[in-house]
Each structure stands twice: as C-alpha cells, then as structure tokens.
Amino acid sequence: MISGDDRDRLTRLIAEFHDESDRGCAVIAMCVLEEMLLKLIKARLPDCANDELRNLAPVGRLSAAVDNAFLIGVLGERNKKEFKQLIKIRNLFAHKPLEGLTFDNHDVVHLCSKLVMCDMFEEFDYEPSRGRYIISVVMLYLSMHHEVEEIAKLAILSDRGFEISD
Secondary structure (H helix, E strand, O other), X not given: OOOHHHHHHHHHHHHHHHOOOHHHHHHHHHHXXXXXXXXXXXXXXXXXXXXXXXXXXXXXXXXXXXXXXXXXXXXXXXHHHHHHHHHHHHHXXXXXXXXXXXXXXXXXXXXHHOOOHHXXXXXXXXXXXXXXXXXXXXXXXXXXXXXXXXXXOOOOOOOXXXXXXX
C-alpha cells in the first residue's frame, strides 16, 4: 500500500507527465530516473568527486550505470530488469525522431507489455502502454527514493600495508 509522502510524490510525478507528448514523456521520465539513480549510487559510495561518480555512471551510458548500480548492491534484479526495459522504450523514442512514434506503435506496445512494476499499482486509470510506462517509471523512482534513505555507505578500505620477506 502506498500512502503518505510516497503517495503524494507518486501523484505529482504522474501529473508531471500528463501533458507531455509521448516522446517527451518517454525521454524526460528517464532523465528523472537517471537523476534518482545517481543519488542512489552516490548514497552508497564513500564521499567522492563527480568525476569518480561518473566512472560508475558515465554520461550517456545509462545502461552501464544501471549495471554498475546492480553490482554495487543498490538495485535488485527486478529493478534492474525494469530499468533496462524502460531504457529500451526510451531509446525507441529518442533514436527515431522523424518516425512520429507514439505509445500506440506496435514495437512500443510490445516493449511496454513486458513492464512488471506497473502491475503493482492499479488505482490509476491510464492508457495501456503509456500508462504502463509512466506507472513503471514512478514505481521505480519510489523504490529508489526509499533505498536512498536506507542504503548503507561503503567504507573506504584502509591501507593495511604488506611486507615482502625472503
């Protein structure tokens, strides 16, 4: 059950994408998720500079950032798979700008049918593929938002030294 601040955050995020074009919705939603992913990775790491953070989450390489977030233990398997599916959908919109893609496009509908997090929340009435996309984005966002508050920071390994003996 989603309630309180998380419910309010969910409602605001859904409203944010309501008036966007399909392309705008697909692309901007992933920008929101990427920003939250960076916060999540940063919450896990010892204090680091932005260029060190970007080694794990390279600009323009969201899929690599998702893989790295999984490897350092800030994304579970379900969230990783959902993120990767959302990236595939976003990429269709982002890399075919002259094709007039919408969420009604056969390929987009097919990819959206594979989203699973949207099935966790049935209270909103939405169009099938666009709604599945938005609800999955919001559910993933809320999941990561919750983890940012709970995640344990990695400690910096102290230099232990070693000796070479004969």
